Amino acid sequence: xxxxxxxxxxxxxxxxxxxxxxxxxxxxxxxxxxxxxxxxxxxxxxxxxxxxxxxxxxxxxxxxxxxxxxxxxxxxxxxxxxxxxxxxxxxxxxxxxxxxxxxxxxxxxxxxxxxxxxxxxxxxxxxxxxxxxxxxxxxxxxxxxxxxxxxxxxxxxxxxxxxxxxxxxxxxxxxxxxxxxxxxxxxxxxxxxxxxxxxxxxxxxxxxxxxxxxxxxxxxxxxxxxxxxxxxxxxxxxxxxxxxxxxxxxxxxxxxxxxxxxxxxxxxxxxxxxxxxxxxxxxxxxxxxxxxxxxxxxxxxxxxxxxxxxxxxxxxxxxxxxxxxxxxxx
Amino acid sequence: xxxxxxxxxxxxxxxxxxxxxxxxxxxxxxxxxxxxxxxxxxxxxxxxxxxxxxxxxxxxxxxxxxxxxxxxxxxxxxxxxxxxxxxxxxxxxxxxxxxxxxxxxxxxxxxxxxxxxxxxxxxxxxxxxxxxxxxxxxxxxxxxxxxxxxxxxxxxxxxxxxxxxxxxxxxxxxxxxxxxxxxxxxxxxxxxxxxxxxxxxxxxxxxxxxxxxxxxxxxxxxxxxxxxxxxxxxxxxxxxxxxxxxxxxxxxxxxxxxxxx
Numbered sequence: 036x037x038x039x040x041x042x043x044x045x046x047x048x049x050x051x052x053x054x055x056x057x058x059x060x061x062x063x064x065x066x067x068x069x070x071x072x073x074x075x076x077x078x079x080x081x082x083x084x085x086x087x088x089x090x091x092x093x094x095x096x097x098x099x100x101x102x103x104x105x106x107x108x109x110x111x112x113x114x115x116x117x118x119x120x121x122x123x124x125x126x127x128x129x130x131x132x133x134x135x136x137x138x139x140x141x142x143x144x145x146x147x148x149x150x151x152x153x154x155x156x157x158x159x160x161x162x163x164x165x166x167x168x169x170x171x172x173x174x175x176x177x178x179x180x181x182x183x184x185x186x187x188x189x190x191x192x193x194x195x196x197x198x199x200x201x202x203x204x205x206x207x208x209x210x211x212x213x214x215x216x217x218x219x220x221x222x223x224x225x226x227x228x229x230x231x232x233x234x235x236x237x238x239x240x241x242x243x244x245x246x247x248x249x250x251x252x253x254x255x256x257x258x259x260x261x262x263x264x265x266x267x268x269x270x271x272x273x274x275x276x277x278x279x280x281x282x283x284x285x286x287x288x289x290x291x292x293x294x295x296x297x298x299x300x301x302x303x304x305x306x307x308x309x310x311x312x313x314x315x316x317x318x319x320x321x322x323x324x325x326x327x328x329x330x331x332x333x334x335x336x337x338x339x340x341x342x343x344x345x346x347x348x349x350x351x352x353x354x355x356x357x358x359x360x361x362x363x364x365x
Numbered sequence: 366x367x368x369x370x371x372x373x374x375x376x377x378x379x380x381x382x383x384x385x386x387x388x389x390x391x392x393x394x395x396x397x398x399x400x401x402x403x404x405x406x407x408x409x410x411x412x413x414x415x416x417x418x419x420x421x422x423x424x425x426x427x428x429x430x431x432x433x434x435x436x437x438x439x440x441x442x443x444x445x446x447x448x449x450x451x452x453x454x455x456x457x458x459x460x461x462x463x464x465x466x467x468x469x470x471x472x473x474x475x476x477x478x479x480x481x482x483x484x485x486x487x488x489x490x491x492x493x494x495x496x497x498x499x500x501x502x503x504x505x506x507x508x509x510x511x512x513x514x515x516x517x518x519x520x521x522x523x524x525x526x527x528x529x530x531x532x533x534x535x536x537x538x539x540x541x542x543x544x545x546x547x548x549x550x551x552x553x554x555x556x557x558x559x560x561x562x563x564x565x566x567x568x569x570x571x572x573x574x575x576x577x578x579x580x581x582x583x584x585x586x587x588x589x590x591x592x593x594x595x596x597x598x599x600x601x602x603x604x605x606x607x608x609x610x611x612x613x614x615x616x617x618x619x620x621x622x623x624x625x626x
Contacts, residue, residue: 111583176566194566
């Protein structure tokens with residue numbers, strides 16, 4: 036029996052379509068190190084863009100391609116499926132991935148204390164998590180720090196999905212909105228609001244943020260590249276913290292025109308405190324410790340966010356960091 | 366019984382084959398659960414999360430129903446008004462098309478600003494998405510009547526109201542129900558999109574909210590369970606329209622009387 040002619044005619048375009056789709060699927064080329072960030076380019080990704088701007092990747096023979104994130108982009112998924120070599124995300128996402136048997140390894144923390152949190156109106160008088168009870172909270176559904184804090188404190192305020200816009204929050208003085216301490220308070224003041232930022236740490240959930248990670252297998256098989264990549268990040272980040280202006284201007288002019296210079300300048304001031312800790316003083320920028328990781332993992336399990344208790348010790352390492360003393364020797 | 370079997374047998378068989386292939390592919394290819402969970406895992410998660418899924422189902426069902434009812438009332442009234450005058454149709458119909466092409470997700474933040482977050486905003490999204498097919502199809506039915514029939518009634522002295530009641534309205538019903546079948550599914554989709562963008566959390570969370578919630582926490586099996594329940598709701602809405610159409614037109618319209626081939 037012969038196939039109907041119409042079916043035969045369909046086969047060629049379908050085959051062509053399949054080839055195009057397969058060709059379009061983003062797979063990292065062998066010699067390119069791709070980095071998938073969590074959001075549109077900003078100073079929250081300063082270590083990466085500073086290293087790119089100052090040529091710290093190039094001098095180490097690393098061909099790095101930084102991909103901007105955005106709504107719906109989940110860097111752990113991209114790294115786990117091999118579409119990106121490195122990713123940038125919250126450490127909670129690395130623990131969530133581990134609970135689903137995805138083996139990722141965090142190698143650099145951009146923030147020692149997460150700038151993520153809730154932004155309230157100064158007039159609300161709210162200073163802590165208990166005060167949030169009486170507000171309406173506009174937050175991205177499933178946000179881990181918020182789910183943990185709700186579970187631990189028993190508060191149950193009205194919640195609405197965060198649509199990415201601060202406009203409705205600005206109009207409602209009894210609302211709290213999810214935000215980043217580095218950028219959102221500046222935006223809020225521009226529209227005439229008087230914001231007060233309560234970071235997750237201030238609310239009772241200390242975690243790192245802007246964690247750069249790769250797959251366990253990539254780390255094992257590419258020790259030299261790992262060392263070089265993390266060294267470039269450290270060097271770039273140190274330069275940024277010393278002199279942020281060139282990186283802010285680079286992000287604004289070359290990467291993301293919507294990221295305003297004045298927002299970057301305000302963020303850079305806040306980052307001076309959030310990027311460093313006792314750990315980074317001794318081990319170098321990007322350092323992490325077991326206590327913070329274990330605490331986050333345990334609380335996520337107790338709050339029922341992960342179904343299995345995740346051993347956090349294999350999810351991060353300071354192995355590739357270079358301390359200031361070592362840098363001085365080199 | 367045999368008729369029911371003939372009706373649901375083939376799609377059920379396809380479902381069983383698809384589930385079998387899906388399960389086999391996950392096992393043989395070693396696909397990680399966060400990329401594609403097996404159907405068994407999705408089923409297990411649906412049981413574990415049944416309380417949240419049921420609550421989400423109820424909230425989405427209510428919002429979809431209200432959105433569809435609002436779209437039906439406005440769509441039918443709008444079609445009747447537009448059918449009364451060619452000038453009105455020319456003036457207003459293009460704006461109905463514009464409304465259809467506006468990206469509703471982009472409007473959602475404005476809805477929050479104007480009417481507040483949650484139920485009303487979600488219903489507005491469902492309403493806008495579901496409106497056009499009802500309006501366009503009903504209008505088509507109202508204006509595409511046989512002129513000979515209208516002339517016949519006019520010769521017998523019938524007025525506009527009688528012509529509308531006896532000719533235009535019955536003629537528009539098949540078109541109206543075609544629009545309803547399309548809009549029923551769209552109302553559910555609109556509600557879920559609305560819940561994803563401007564929906565409430567906690568007890569008032571709908572299925573759309575849970576899709577984002579579970580995706581944020583990398584619980585792909587929960588995402589699948591939510592999608593399956595959402596799809597079930599969409600199918601239930603569609604079948605309800607098919608049943609209603611059969612109830613109203615089953616005894617007289619050829620589309621409902623045609624024999625099985």
